[in-house]
Amino acid sequence: MRSRFIIAIDGPAGAGKSTVARQLARRLRYRFLDSGALYRTVTLAALRAGLSPGDEEQVAALARTLDIRLEGGPDDPRVLLGGDDVSAEIRGPAVSNAVSTVAALARVREAMVPLQKGIAADGGVVAEGRDIGTVVFPDADVKFYLDADPAERARRRADERGEADVESVRREIVSRDRDDTDRDVAPLCAAADAVRVDTTALTLGEVVARLAAEIEGRMGSAS
Ligand code: CDP
Numbered sequence: 001m002r003s004r005f006i007i008a009i010d011g012p013a014g015a016g017k018s019t020v021a022r023q024l025a026r027r028l029r030y031r032f033l034d035s036g037a038l039y040r041t042v043t044l045a046a047l048r049a050g051l052s053p054g055d056e057e058q059v060a061a062l063a064r065t066l067d068i069r070l071e072g073g074p075d076d077p078r079v080l081l082g083g084d085d086v087s088a089e090i091r092g093p094a095v096s097n098a099v100s101t102v103a104a105l106a107r108v109r110e111a112m113v114p115l116q117k118g119i120a121a122d123g124g125v126v127a128e129g130r131d132i133g134t135v136v137f138p139d140a141d142v143k144f145y146l147d148a149d150p151a152e153r154a155r156r157r158a159d160e161r162g163e164a165d166v167e168s169v170r171r172e173i174v175s176r177d178r179d180d181t182d183r184d185v186a187p188l189c190a191a192a193d194a195v196r197v198d199t200t201a202l203t204l205g206e207v208v209a210r211l212a213a214e215i216e217g218r219m220g221s222a223s
Contacts, residue, residue, distance in 0.1 A: 033125050
Protein backbone atom coordinates (compact mmCIF):
# COMPACT_ATOMS: atom_id res chain seq x y z
CA MET A 1 0.00 0.00 0.00
CA ARG A 2 1.50 3.38 -1.00
CA SER A 3 1.58 5.99 1.76
CA ARG A 4 0.25 8.77 -0.48
CA PHE A 5 -2.85 7.79 -2.39
CA ILE A 6 -3.72 8.00 -6.06
CA ILE A 7 -7.29 9.25 -6.33
CA ALA A 8 -9.12 8.84 -9.66
CA ILE A 9 -12.11 10.97 -10.63
CA ASP A 10 -13.85 10.21 -13.93
CA GLY A 11 -17.07 11.38 -15.53
CA PRO A 12 -18.58 13.45 -18.34
CA ALA A 13 -18.06 17.17 -19.03
CA GLY A 14 -19.52 19.54 -16.44
CA ALA A 15 -20.04 16.92 -13.72
CA GLY A 16 -17.76 18.94 -11.42
CA LYS A 17 -14.62 16.79 -11.64
CA SER A 18 -12.12 19.58 -12.07
CA THR A 19 -13.32 21.87 -9.27
CA VAL A 20 -13.79 18.97 -6.89
CA ALA A 21 -10.40 17.44 -7.77
CA ARG A 22 -8.67 20.77 -7.17
CA GLN A 23 -10.33 21.24 -3.80
CA LEU A 24 -9.44 17.72 -2.73
CA ALA A 25 -5.83 18.18 -3.89
CA ARG A 26 -5.58 21.38 -1.87
CA ARG A 27 -7.06 19.74 1.21
CA LEU A 28 -4.77 16.69 1.00
CA ARG A 29 -1.73 18.67 -0.22
CA TYR A 30 -1.63 16.42 -3.28
CA ARG A 31 -0.91 17.25 -6.91
CA PHE A 32 -3.82 17.88 -9.25
CA LEU A 33 -3.61 16.05 -12.58
CA ASP A 34 -5.94 17.36 -15.27
CA SER A 35 -5.65 14.69 -17.96
CA GLY A 36 -8.13 16.47 -20.25
CA ALA A 37 -5.64 19.35 -20.47
CA LEU A 38 -3.16 16.96 -22.13
CA TYR A 39 -5.63 15.94 -24.86
CA ARG A 40 -6.67 19.56 -25.30
CA THR A 41 -3.02 20.61 -25.72
CA VAL A 42 -2.33 17.93 -28.34
CA THR A 43 -5.48 19.12 -30.14
CA LEU A 44 -4.31 22.74 -30.06
CA ALA A 45 -0.92 21.75 -31.46
CA ALA A 46 -2.56 19.69 -34.21
CA LEU A 47 -4.87 22.54 -35.20
CA ARG A 48 -1.96 24.99 -35.20
CA ALA A 49 -0.02 22.63 -37.45
CA GLY A 50 -2.96 22.45 -39.85
CA LEU A 51 -3.47 18.70 -39.29
CA SER A 52 -6.80 17.00 -39.58
CA PRO A 53 -7.79 16.03 -35.97
CA GLY A 54 -8.63 12.47 -37.04
CA ASP A 55 -5.33 11.79 -38.83
CA GLU A 56 -3.90 9.23 -36.41
CA GLU A 57 -0.49 8.85 -37.96
CA GLN A 58 0.27 12.55 -38.19
CA VAL A 59 -1.34 13.66 -34.93
CA ALA A 60 0.33 10.82 -32.98
CA ALA A 61 3.71 11.62 -34.53
CA LEU A 62 3.26 15.25 -33.51
CA ALA A 63 2.04 14.28 -29.98
CA ARG A 64 5.25 12.32 -29.38
CA THR A 65 7.38 15.40 -30.08
CA LEU A 66 5.47 17.84 -27.85
CA ASP A 67 6.85 19.26 -24.63
CA ILE A 68 3.70 19.45 -22.47
CA ARG A 69 3.99 20.36 -18.81
CA LEU A 70 1.36 20.69 -16.10
CA GLU A 71 2.55 23.34 -13.67
CA GLY A 72 1.24 25.31 -10.71
CA GLY A 73 -0.68 24.02 -7.73
CA PRO A 74 -4.42 23.24 -7.47
CA ASP A 75 -5.13 26.99 -7.09
CA ASP A 76 -3.40 28.05 -10.28
CA PRO A 77 -2.93 25.05 -12.60
CA ARG A 78 -1.21 25.97 -15.84
CA VAL A 79 -0.51 24.03 -19.01
CA LEU A 80 2.70 24.80 -20.87
CA LEU A 81 3.31 23.82 -24.47
CA GLY A 82 6.95 24.26 -25.44
CA GLY A 83 7.26 26.64 -22.47
CA ASP A 84 4.26 28.84 -23.46
CA ASP A 85 1.19 29.07 -21.26
CA VAL A 86 -1.73 27.72 -23.32
CA SER A 87 -4.15 27.31 -20.39
CA ALA A 88 -6.73 29.74 -21.78
CA GLU A 89 -6.44 28.78 -25.43
CA ILE A 90 -7.07 25.08 -24.82
CA ARG A 91 -10.52 25.88 -23.36
CA GLY A 92 -11.69 27.75 -26.48
CA PRO A 93 -14.36 26.43 -28.86
CA ALA A 94 -11.96 25.34 -31.63
CA VAL A 95 -10.18 22.92 -29.29
CA SER A 96 -13.40 21.88 -27.47
CA ASN A 97 -15.00 20.87 -30.76
CA ALA A 98 -12.02 18.82 -32.00
CA VAL A 99 -10.66 17.30 -28.78
CA SER A 100 -12.85 14.18 -28.71
CA THR A 101 -11.69 13.27 -32.21
CA VAL A 102 -8.04 13.54 -31.16
CA ALA A 103 -8.68 11.75 -27.85
CA ALA A 104 -10.17 8.77 -29.71
CA LEU A 105 -6.83 8.04 -31.43
CA ALA A 106 -5.19 5.03 -29.78
CA ARG A 107 -1.65 6.13 -30.55
CA VAL A 108 -2.23 9.61 -29.13
CA ARG A 109 -3.53 8.03 -25.91
CA GLU A 110 -0.49 5.74 -25.78
CA ALA A 111 1.73 8.81 -25.90
CA MET A 112 -0.14 10.49 -23.01
CA VAL A 113 -0.16 7.57 -20.57
CA PRO A 114 3.56 7.65 -19.57
CA LEU A 115 3.28 11.37 -18.88
CA GLN A 116 0.39 10.74 -16.47
CA LYS A 117 2.11 7.79 -14.81
CA GLY A 118 5.26 9.89 -14.35
CA ILE A 119 3.33 12.60 -12.52
CA ALA A 120 1.84 10.01 -10.14
CA ALA A 121 5.00 7.93 -9.68
CA ASP A 122 5.19 8.67 -5.93
CA GLY A 123 1.43 8.82 -5.34
CA GLY A 124 -0.06 11.94 -3.78
CA VAL A 125 -2.21 12.77 -6.81
CA VAL A 126 -5.84 13.59 -7.52
CA ALA A 127 -6.29 12.81 -11.22
CA GLU A 128 -9.40 13.57 -13.24
CA GLY A 129 -10.53 12.57 -16.71
CA ARG A 130 -12.40 9.85 -18.55
CA ASP A 131 -10.23 6.73 -18.18
CA ILE A 132 -8.25 7.39 -15.02
CA GLY A 133 -9.78 4.62 -12.92
CA THR A 134 -10.09 2.18 -15.82
CA VAL A 135 -6.92 2.53 -17.92
CA VAL A 136 -4.37 5.00 -16.56
CA PHE A 137 -4.49 4.07 -12.85
CA PRO A 138 -6.52 0.87 -12.57
CA ASP A 139 -4.88 0.34 -9.18
CA ALA A 140 -5.86 3.79 -7.84
CA ASP A 141 -6.54 3.76 -4.09
CA VAL A 142 -9.94 5.44 -4.39
CA LYS A 143 -12.01 5.84 -7.57
CA PHE A 144 -14.99 8.10 -8.12
CA TYR A 145 -17.37 8.51 -11.03
CA LEU A 146 -19.16 11.88 -10.97
CA ASP A 147 -22.23 12.46 -13.10
CA ALA A 148 -25.11 14.93 -13.35
CA ASP A 149 -28.07 15.62 -15.65
CA PRO A 150 -26.97 17.06 -19.02
CA ALA A 151 -29.07 20.23 -18.49
CA GLU A 152 -27.38 20.89 -15.15
CA ARG A 153 -23.94 20.17 -16.58
CA ALA A 154 -24.58 22.60 -19.45
CA ARG A 155 -25.74 25.27 -17.01
CA ARG A 156 -22.56 24.90 -14.92
CA ARG A 157 -20.29 24.98 -17.95
CA ALA A 158 -22.07 28.04 -19.41
CA ASP A 159 -21.73 29.80 -16.03
CA GLU A 160 -18.00 29.04 -15.91
CA ARG A 161 -17.50 30.45 -19.38
CA GLY A 162 -19.84 33.43 -18.92
CA GLU A 163 -21.75 32.08 -21.93
CA ALA A 164 -25.43 33.10 -22.25
CA ASP A 165 -26.33 30.44 -24.84
CA VAL A 166 -26.78 27.43 -22.54
CA GLU A 167 -28.40 25.38 -25.32
CA SER A 168 -25.32 25.53 -27.56
CA VAL A 169 -23.13 24.51 -24.60
CA ARG A 170 -25.52 21.61 -23.94
CA ARG A 171 -25.23 20.47 -27.56
CA GLU A 172 -21.41 20.63 -27.40
CA ILE A 173 -21.13 18.56 -24.23
CA VAL A 174 -23.77 16.00 -25.22
CA SER A 175 -22.00 15.43 -28.53
CA ARG A 176 -18.60 15.18 -26.80
CA ASP A 177 -20.02 12.71 -24.23
CA ARG A 178 -21.39 10.56 -27.03
CA ASP A 179 -18.02 10.51 -28.81
CA ASP A 180 -16.18 9.78 -25.54
CA THR A 181 -18.56 6.96 -24.56
CA ASP A 182 -18.80 5.29 -27.96
CA ARG A 183 -15.11 5.16 -28.85
CA ASP A 184 -13.24 1.85 -28.86
CA VAL A 185 -10.15 2.97 -26.94
CA ALA A 186 -10.45 3.94 -23.27
CA PRO A 187 -14.12 4.97 -23.47
CA LEU A 188 -15.79 7.06 -20.79
CA CYS A 189 -17.21 4.58 -18.28
CA ALA A 190 -17.22 3.99 -14.55
CA ALA A 191 -14.71 1.48 -13.20
CA ALA A 192 -16.46 -1.46 -11.54
CA ASP A 193 -14.98 -0.41 -8.19
CA ALA A 194 -15.72 3.33 -8.53
CA VAL A 195 -17.93 5.15 -6.04
CA ARG A 196 -20.65 6.79 -8.15
CA VAL A 197 -21.91 10.21 -7.16
CA ASP A 198 -24.75 12.04 -8.91
CA THR A 199 -23.97 15.72 -8.34
CA THR A 200 -27.14 17.15 -9.97
CA ALA A 201 -28.74 18.28 -6.73
CA LEU A 202 -25.59 18.68 -4.64
CA THR A 203 -23.60 21.83 -3.94
CA LEU A 204 -19.88 21.82 -4.59
CA GLY A 205 -19.26 21.78 -0.84
CA GLU A 206 -21.48 18.72 -0.45
CA VAL A 207 -19.67 16.83 -3.22
CA VAL A 208 -16.24 17.63 -1.76
CA ALA A 209 -17.41 16.60 1.71
CA ARG A 210 -18.75 13.28 0.42
CA LEU A 211 -15.57 12.42 -1.48
CA ALA A 212 -13.29 13.59 1.35
CA ALA A 213 -15.19 11.40 3.84
CA GLU A 214 -14.74 8.38 1.58
CA ILE A 215 -11.01 9.07 1.09
CA GLU A 216 -10.35 9.76 4.75
CA GLY A 217 -12.21 6.59 5.70
CA ARG A 218 -9.99 4.54 3.38
CA MET A 219 -6.86 6.30 4.64
CA GLY A 220 -7.90 5.49 8.20
CA SER A 221 -8.32 1.82 7.42
CA ALA A 222 -5.03 1.73 5.45
CA SER A 223 -2.89 3.11 8.30
O1 CDP B 1 -13.55 19.85 -18.69
P1 CDP B 1 -14.25 18.88 -19.56
O2 CDP B 1 -14.81 17.74 -18.76
O3 CDP B 1 -15.19 19.51 -20.49
O4 CDP B 1 -13.20 18.28 -20.52
P2 CDP B 1 -11.72 17.81 -20.27
O5 CDP B 1 -11.60 17.04 -18.99
O6 CDP B 1 -10.84 18.99 -20.46
O7 CDP B 1 -11.55 16.77 -21.46
C1 CDP B 1 -11.70 17.18 -22.78
C2 CDP B 1 -11.79 15.95 -23.67
O8 CDP B 1 -10.56 15.24 -23.60
C3 CDP B 1 -12.87 14.94 -23.31
O9 CDP B 1 -14.14 15.26 -23.86
C4 CDP B 1 -12.29 13.66 -23.90
O10 CDP B 1 -12.55 13.58 -25.28
C5 CDP B 1 -10.80 13.85 -23.71
N1 CDP B 1 -10.28 13.16 -22.52
C6 CDP B 1 -10.02 11.82 -22.62
O11 CDP B 1 -10.28 11.23 -23.67
N2 CDP B 1 -9.45 11.14 -21.59
C7 CDP B 1 -9.18 11.76 -20.44
N3 CDP B 1 -8.63 11.06 -19.45
C8 CDP B 1 -9.47 13.13 -20.30
C9 CDP B 1 -10.04 13.82 -21.35
